[in-house]
Amino acid sequence: MSKRIYVLNGPNLNLLGTRQPEVYGHETLDDVHKRLLSRAVELGFGIVFFQSNHEGEIIDKIHEARGQADGIIINPAAYSHTSVAILDALNTFEKPVIEVHISNIHKREAFRHHSFVSARAEGVIAGLGTLGYVLALEYFANAG
Ligand code: DQA
Numbered sequence: 666m667s668k669r670i671y672v673l674n675g676p677n678l679n680l681l682g683t684r685q686p687e688v689y690g691h692e693t694l695d696d697v698h699k700r701l702l703s704r705a706v707e708l709g710f711g712i713v714f715f716q717s718n719h720e721g722e723i724i725d726k727i728h729e730a731r732g733q734a735d736g737i738i739i740n741p742a743a744y745s746h747t748s749v750a751i752l753d754a755l756n757t758f759e760k761p762v763i764e765v766h767i768s769n770i771h772k773r774e775a776f777r778h779h780s781f782v783s784a785r786a787e788g789v790i791a792g793l794g795t796l797g798y799v800l801a802l803e804y805f806a807n808a809g
Pocket of ligand 1: 745765770
């Protein structure tokens with residue numbers, strides 16, 4: 666059966682491509698979505714993309730994913746380091762969660778080293794650039 670994966674991106678990731686390209690690269694979020702979509706088509710997966718700069722909207726989308734999605738790929742961006750509320754929302758979701766960070770948060774400032782979401786995620790991909798999103802999708806292709 667084909668899987669439906671929610672791909673959720675947090676604050677400031679709408680500016681990908683122009684936001685600190687030395688850290689996050691030159692690809693836009695739209696480029697990332699296109700790359701994911703082409704792989705999803707090959708896999709026969711459905712993808713729902715969502716980006717928001719607002720914590721509550723991300724939580725609402727996680728609630729929507731309950732009963733709808735077979736998995737969540739999430740880059741909570743700065744909310745990774747602050748949001749117990751997003752962690753709590755993910756804890757209501759019963760399927761796998763993969764956390765993605767474009768940069769290697771462990772090589773950066775100390776306040777980025779801890780992510781609340783990691784306590785819930787099946788896996789965490791950090792520092793592999795936007796390829797991390799595609800690798801997260803491959804996880805769902807390989808997971809039973
Ligand atoms: C990020 C890392 C976070 O620390 C930062 O706040 C972001 C993006 C990443 O993808 O590398 O906005 O999640």
